[in-house]
Amino acid sequence: MAQIRVENLHKSFDQFAAVHGSNFTIEDGTFFALLGPSGCGKTTTLRMIAGLELPTSGRILLDGDDVTFRRAAQRDIAFVFQLFALYPHMNVEQNVGFPLKCQGTTRRQIKERVRETARLLRIEDLLSSKVSKLSGGDRQRVALGRAIVRRPKAFLMDEPLGALDAEFRQLMCGELRDLHDRISATTIYVTHDQLEAMSMADRIAVMNAGKVEQIGTPQEVYDCPASMFVADFIGSPPMNFLPFAGGLRSGDRTIEFCSVSVAVPEVREERAVGPLVLGVRPEHIGFSDAAALRGRVFGSEYLGTTQIVTVDMEAGRLKARLPSSISVRLGETVGVTFKSDSLALFDGQTGRAVHTANHWDDRHG
Amino acid sequence: MASVGIRQVSKRFGNVQAVSELSLVVNDGEFVVLLGPSGAGKTTTLRLVAGLEQPDAGSVHIGGRDVTRDPPGTRDIAFVFQQYSLYPHLSVYDNLAFPLRSPARRVVEADIRRRVEQTADLLHISGKLKNPATRLSGGEMQRVAIGRALVRDPSVYLMDEPLSSLDAKLRAELRLELKRIQVELGATILYVTHDQVEAMTMASRIGVIKDGKLLQVGTPREIYENPVDYYVAGRLGLPPINFIPADVLPELPMPAGTRTLGVRTEHVQLGKANGAGFVGRVHRVEHLGDQNHVHLECRNQMLVTLADPHQPVTPGEDVAIRLVNPLYFDGQGHRLQTAVRQG
Numbered sequence: 185m186a187q188i189r190v191e192n193l194h195k196s197f198d199q200f201a202a203v204h205g206s207n208f209t210i211e212d213g214t215f216f217a218l219l220g221p222s223g224c225g226k227t228t229t230l231r232m233i234a235g236l237e238l239p240t241s242g243r244i245l246l247d248g249d250d251v252t253f254r255r256a257a258q259r260d261i262a263f264v265f266q267l268f269a270l271y272p273h274m275n276v277e278q279n280v281g282f283p284l285k286c287q288g289t290t291r292r293q294i295k296e297r298v299r300e301t302a303r304l305l306r307i308e309d310l311l312s313s314k315v316s317k318l319s320g321g322d323r324q325r326v327a328l329g330r331a332i333v334r335r336p337k338a339f340l341m342d343e344p345l346g347a348l349d350a351e352f353r354q355l356m357c358g359e360l361r362d363l364h365d366r367i368s369a370t371t372i373y374v375t376h377d378q379l380e381a382m383s384m385a386d387r388i389a390v391m392n393a394g395k396v397e398q399i400g401t402p403q404e405v406y407d408c409p410a411s412m413f414v415a416d417f418i419g420s421p422p423m424n425f426l427p428f429a430g431g432l433r434s435g436d437r438t439i440e441f442c443s444v445s446v447a448v449p450e451v452r453e454e455r456a457v458g459p460l461v462l463g464v465r466p467e468h469i470g471f472s473d474a475a476a477l478r479g480r481v482f483g484s485e486y487l488g489t490t491q492i493v494t495v496d497m498e499a500g501r502l503k504a505r506l507p508s509s510i511s512v513r514l515g516e517t518v519g520v521t522f523k524s525d526s527l528a529l530f531d532g533q534t535g536r537a538v539h540t541a542n543h544w545d546d547r548h549g
Numbered sequence: 550m551a552s553v554g555i556r557q558v559s560k561r562f563g564n565v566q567a568v569s570e571l572s573l574v575v576n577d578g579e580f581v582v583l584l585g586p587s588g589a590g591k592t593t594t595l596r597l598v599a600g601l602e603q604p605d606a607g608s609v610h611i612g613g614r615d616v617t618r619d620p621p622g623t624r625d626i627a628f629v630f631q632q633y634s635l636y637p638h639l640s641v642y643d644n645l646a647f648p649l650r651s652p653a654r655r656v657v658e659a660d661i662r663r664r665v666e667q668t669a670d671l672l673h674i675s676g677k678l679k680n681p682a683t684r685l686s687g688g689e690m691q692r693v694a695i696g697r698a699l700v701r702d703p704s705v706y707l708m709d710e711p712l713s714s715l716d717a718k719l720r721a722e723l724r725l726e727l728k729r730i731q732v733e734l735g736a737t738i739l740y741v742t743h744d745q746v747e748a749m750t751m752a753s754r755i756g757v758i759k760d761g762k763l764l765q766v767g768t769p770r771e772i773y774e775n776p777v778d779y780y781v782a783g784r785l786g787l788p789p790i791n792f793i794p795a796d797v798l799p800e801l802p803m804p805a806g807t808r809t810l811g812v813r814t815e816h817v818q819l820g821k822a823n824g825a826g827f828v829g830r831v832h833r834v835e836h837l838g839d840q841n842h843v844h845l846e847c848r849n850q851m852l853v854t855l856a857d858p859h860q861p862v863t864p865g866e867d868v869a870i871r872l873v874n875p876l877y878f879d880g881q882g883h884r885l886q887t888a889v890r891q892g
Contacts, residue, residue, distance in 0.1 A: 350744070354788065358844070361833060383835040383842070403858060406838030419838050421721065467839045483725050485750035486769045488786055489815045489855075492750075494725060505839065508770070514732065 186247040186337035186370050187212045188233065193242035195228050202228040204394045206242070210387075213368040215361070217381035219417070220391035226374045227342055229391070233372065234263050234340050246337060262336040264344050270315045270327055276302075277311040280329040287334070301333045304366060324356060328363065338370040345380060357383050378418045382406070390414045400544065407526070408544040412535040415463050415528060421492060424464045426499040427532055431457040439529070442498050444476040447524035449542035459532025466492065468523035469504035471512075475519030484512050495520060550737045551612030551625075551704035552577045553598060558607030560593055560761075567593040569761045570607070575705075578735040580728070584748040584784065585758035591741040594758070595707050598739060600624050612704055622653075624705075627698035631710040633690045635682040635697075642678040644693055645669065648701045668700045671730055688719040695727070699734070708740040712747060724750055745785050749773070757781050779882030782811045788842060788853045790876075791817060797848050798827070804877050804885045811876035817854035819843065819862065820869040827870040831862050845870070 188210040195203040203225040210216045218226040231237040233244055235256030244252045251259050270279050280301055281294045289297070302308045305325045310318065315326065324344075331339060344360075345353045361384045364371055375381055381388050382402045389399045390413070398410035409415035415423040428441050432455040438445045441462060448462075471493075479495035479502065491508045494501060495518060502520065512518070529538040541547075553575040560568040568590040575581045583591040596602040598609055600621035608617040616624050627648075635644050645665045649656045656664075669675045672692045677685060682693065691711060698706055712720045712727075728751045731738055742748055748755045749769045756766045757780075765777045769785075776782035782790050793810045795803060803810070822828050829847035834856075841856045847870055854870075856862060877885040 351787075351789075358833075361835075365833070379837065382837050402836040402838065406836070406858075420717075465839065483728060485725065485728075486773075487746070487749055488773045489813075 187245075188216075188338060188370060188372065189243075189245040189248075190229070190233070191243040191245070193229065193232060193244065194240045195225070195232060195237065196240045201394050203232070203239075206396050208389055208396065208399055210370060210372065212370055215364050215371045215373065215384055215386045217385035217388045218372060218374045218391060219376070219378060219381040219388050221376055221417070223393075224391040225394040226376075226391050230340050230342055230372060230374050234261055235259050236263075260337045262331040262334055262339050264328065264331045264339060264341040270323060270330075272315055274315065275311070276307065276313050276315065276318070276326050276329075279315060279326055280311075280333050283330060283334050297333055297335075298329075301329045304332070305329050305363070320352065321356070325359075328360075332363075332367065332369070336369075338372065341371065341373045343375055344373075346375075346377075353377075353380070354383075360384060379420065382418065390417060392417075404544045408537070408542060408547070409463070409528065410537050412461060412463070412530045415530075419465060421466050421503040421505075423528070424466065424469075424500075424502045425530070426462040426464065426497070426502070427459060428462060428499060429457065429459055429532075431455055432460070432529070432538065442477065446477075446522065446527075448527045448529060449525055449540040451529070452539040452541065452543070452546070455531075455538065460538070461530040461532050461535075463528035463530055464502070464522050465526065466503045466505040468526045469502060469506075470521045470523070471504070471506065471510065471518045472521045473519050475521045477520045478517055479520050481512050481514055481516050481518060483514065550577050550735055552579075552610075553705055553737065553739060554608075554610035554613075555594070555598065556608045556610065558594070558597055558604045558609065560590075560597060560602060560604050566761050568597065568604075571758075571761070571763050572607075573756055573763060573766065575737055575739050577737055580731050580736075580738045580740065580751055580753045581756060582748040582752035582754075583739070583741040583756045583758050584743070584745060585741075586743055589758045590761035591758050592709055593761075595628075595709055595739060595741050598705075599626055599628050599707050601628075625703050626705045626707055627701055627703040629695055629698045629706065629708040629711045631713055633694035633711075633714075635690060635693055637681075637683050639682055640678065641669075641674065641680050641682055641685070641693055644682050645678075645696050645700050648697055664700050664702075668696045671699065671733070672696050672726070687715055688723060691715060691719075691723065692726075695730075699730070704737065706736055706738045706740075708738060710742050710744075711740075713742070713744065720747075727751060745787065749785065757784055776811075776876065777884050779809065779811070779878045779884075782876055782878075782884070786813055788814050790814070791850075791852045793850050793852070795877075797850055798872075801872070801875075803875075804887055806879045807877040807885055808880045809878040809882075810872070811878060812852075812872050813874075814842070814853050814855045816873040816875070817852055818871040818873060819854060819856060819860070820871065822867040822869045825869075827872070828867050829870045831864050831866045831868060833864055834862055 190206050190208050193203055193206040220226045232239050277298055281298045284294045302311055307325050345356050357380055388405050390397045392413045398405055398414050406418055430440055432451045434452055434454055436451040438447050479497035482494040482496050485492040490505050493504045493506055493512050555573045558571050585591045597604050608615055611624055646661050649661045669678055674692050712723055752769055754766055754768055755772050757764045765781050773785045791812045795807045827847055829845035831845045833844040835842040841858050843854045843856050843862055845852050879885055
């Protein structure tokens with residue numbers, strides 16, 4: 185298994201810079217997600233690590249070895265595409281064993297390794313089955329088996345669960361992570377689905393327009409987003425943004441928002457008067473008759489334990505996650521409160537987070 | 550607007566009993582969602598109401614009138630399909646006006662203009678009326694498709710997974726819009742989907758359908774808190790409800806005949822292990838930001854619970870488990886009622 189290091193990686197296609205200046209290190213055994221919308225450069229980054237694209241500049245190191253210009257086949261990496269691609273004319277055993285056969289492994293060894301892989305994926309009883317007879321989940325397991333049978337240094341996966349419906353996807357996420365826990369292979373997983381990244385990854389790199397915006401654990405990028413882009417991309421519903429104008433002084437514990445004083449985490453930098461944005465996660469909003477901030481209920485969506493209540497405020501539309509035991513009526517006016525120590529502040533022009541006491545390093549030393 | 554009555558309707562295709570003895574009333578101004586997996590018979594039910602299929606038995610009533618033998622055109626319904634099929638050579642305005650320009654209707658052009666503008670306003674696409682239909686985003690196209698149904702002002706709307714081809718963000722936005730429009734118009738809607746979130750968030754009442762049979766009809770809250778059987782209990786809730794064989798927990802008091810317990814993820818509560826009660830070992834913690842999903846093993850059963858994201862639990866750790874408000878099911882999967890109500 186291996187550590188993967190990306191240094192100052194650039195890739196341009198003609199005029200278009202697909203990736204500019206990525207730097208990150210993925211420690212051995214980490215499940216690392218590259219998360220971002222389509223066109224953000226995540227797949228290009230993955231393809232460069234795999235050796236399917238050559239970078240315009242920068243270096244890629246696999247266990248300290250510079251592999252930047254090495255052929256894909258010489259990198260000892262397994263690339264998993266959409267998991268469904270199986271050879272229809274072969275049975276499960278032949279499908280799983282195929283990569284070894286291509287390498288010229290002896291028949292006895294192939295048999296042994298395929299058995300071992302099948303045990304790991306719990307598909308031992310399917311080895312002689314025809315691929316066409318398999319259920320969707322089993323096909324995915326076979327495709328995974330084909331990737332892990334070689335025991336490569338790392339796995340690269342490009343939206344492997346993209347084509348599945350929500351419930352099945354969640355099941356496969358659990359299986360992929362379980363498998364990772366069993367074999368601890370360094371894995372880079374590309375996805376545009378924040379839920380997949382959050383539920384599986386040890387660390388997430390959020391990409392936007394060819395740049396890595398933030399790298400951190402799932403809880404870190406959720407609690408302390410480095411930018412409005414990250415705050416908006418992660419979480420469902422995403423973070424609410426309420427624009428306002430004002431200046432900030434280091435040590436401030438309140439802001440003046442819509443002529444109401446709102447408590448915020450202690451500000452740790454100075455800012456001249458300008459456009460700012462208050463960021464509030466839906467679950468950090470409460471209703472209280474006494475609150476000075478008022479809004480009108482636009483809609484309520486029941487979700488079982490919780491409900492999402494949409495409130496129109498002077499500064500914009502808010503989505504609040506509340507216990508479903510609270511009853512709200514459409515059109516009624518409500519007082520809105522915020523859980524002050526979890527709020528975020530952003531620069532309204534650059535979208536970057538303002539440094540406050542709610543900063544991951546400040547909270548976790 | 551009008552009510553829809555489906556009475557004891559059955560429909561068979563070859564060997565497949567697509568719908569069997571299904572009865573359902575959609576009251577005037579109600580938003581009823583039929584929820585079920587593919588092949589459950591939900592689209593067939595919709596097509597039977599529309600008149601696109603003829604039932605083998607039973608009857609369909611719209612506005613109190615038996616329409617079972619009436620052709621689709623005379624039923625005064627509008628059908629919205631999953632794939633928005635707009636006329637690519639027409640503008641948004643002309644797409645919306647198209648149903649009104651049907652020779653059978655004879656709506657004067659001034660009325661058409663008024664109705665199209667009203668509808669566009671309702672759907673927040675007024676600024677796009679002059680656009681060619683092809684120069685719209687996916688969400689806008691689906692709005693126009695829904696608009697084409699609204700503009701006719703029919704008695705009943707039938708919708709077949711109209712949001713499933715959209716991406717997650719747009720879907721969430723249009724869910725809220727569709728519900729708002731339905732409330733504003735007081736529209737009667739029969740809507741089918743396999744997406745439990747759509748059903749929970751929009752429906753006045755949900756009908757859970759499986760193998761052509763309607764298993765339960767009720768408000769989202771009734772279906773979630775008070776499912777009639779094992780299947781319905783597993784249909785709503787993400788992550789799904791935990792099912793535990795009764796013999797795994799012999800010390801737990803439960804009604805006679807209980808074979809399976811159902812415990813919602815939010816009803817498995819974790820505490821410090823103190824040697825007593827049920828103990829589970831944490832396998833994996835999923836961080837979803839606003840909450841954690843904790844996967845744990847208790848007496849060889851895998852359970853999933855919701856936990857506060859900042860509650861410290863680590864894989865390998867033993868925790869005490871408390872089960873709150875379990876649901877009890879017998880050997881056939883039927884719910885055994887108890888005095889305990891969910892709160």
